[in-house]
Amino acid sequence: MHYQEFAPSPALAAIILRYWQFEVAATLAGPVPHTALPDGCVSLIVFRTSPLAPPTALWAGPRTIHFRQIMAPSSAFSGIRFVPGAARALFGLEMDGLKNAARPAQPDMERYPLLAALVGQLAKRPLQPAALDELLEAAGPGAPDELVQPLVEQILASHGRVAIGELTRQAGRSERQVQKRFKQAVGLTMKELARSRRLRATVVALLLADGDYFGTLEAAGYFDQAHFNHEFGGSAGTSMREFRDYIRRIRHTDVKA
Incomplete structure (x- = not known):
């Protein structure tokens, strides 16, 4: 594969x-x-x-x-x-x-x-x-939501390691309006998108880039191994060990977070 x-x-x-x-x-x-x-x-x-x-x-x-x-x-x-x-x-x-x-x-x-x-x-x-x-x-780029796209860009650039409250304040609108527009455009809340991007970046660093385990978790903002394992298990539906064993059966080329 x-x-x-x-x-x-x-x-x-x-x-x-x-x-x-x-x-x-x-x-x-x-x-x-x-x-x-x-x-x-x-x-x-x-x-x-x-x-x-x-x-x-x-x-x-x-x-x-x-x-x-x-x-x-x-x-x-x-x-x-x-x-x-x-x-x-x-x-x-x-x-x-x-x-x-x-x-x-x-x-x-x-x-x-x-x-x-x-x-x-x-x-x-x-x-x-x-x-x-x-x-x-x-x-051409279509017609992106001018309120939402700068928020998306910051979440992507930081691999989800952002303070959602601060992003909302930077938007200069009410929290309710920002969250509504964001979900209409993206399909997720800002918190959901940030969490997904952070998890993906962490797994890529751990499994494909051979990153230092505890250093990678700390840099990603996970409190400890239990915190990461909880988020990973909830998203992946399997343990990190089982997922790692399967991923190693696949040849990966130029995968980015």
């Missing part, structure tokens, strides 16, 4: 975090359950269960808990991980009901030629990041 990420063009930094693909070898000894940790983002996902199967396109909503999928031999997945708020700005995607959920992208493809073109590119093998860049650069 091989999971690989690709950086988008710098011109797309306001709307795209990463492109990615996950490929399962034909030689895999039977289906395996795959656990993906929450990242707080909307993803456009295209997958085939076998080389001859037709592609399926889904919107995967922002998550606060893990996503579990059975991976069959020869299956392939690819996707675009959008900056929180960007999918709504580009495609009018309504976030109600998308938290910890997924739905078909086909209805939106009929309304947005850009979306149909992106799905067509994601269905190709190998993935062509430059072709995705070209489509998205021509489309």
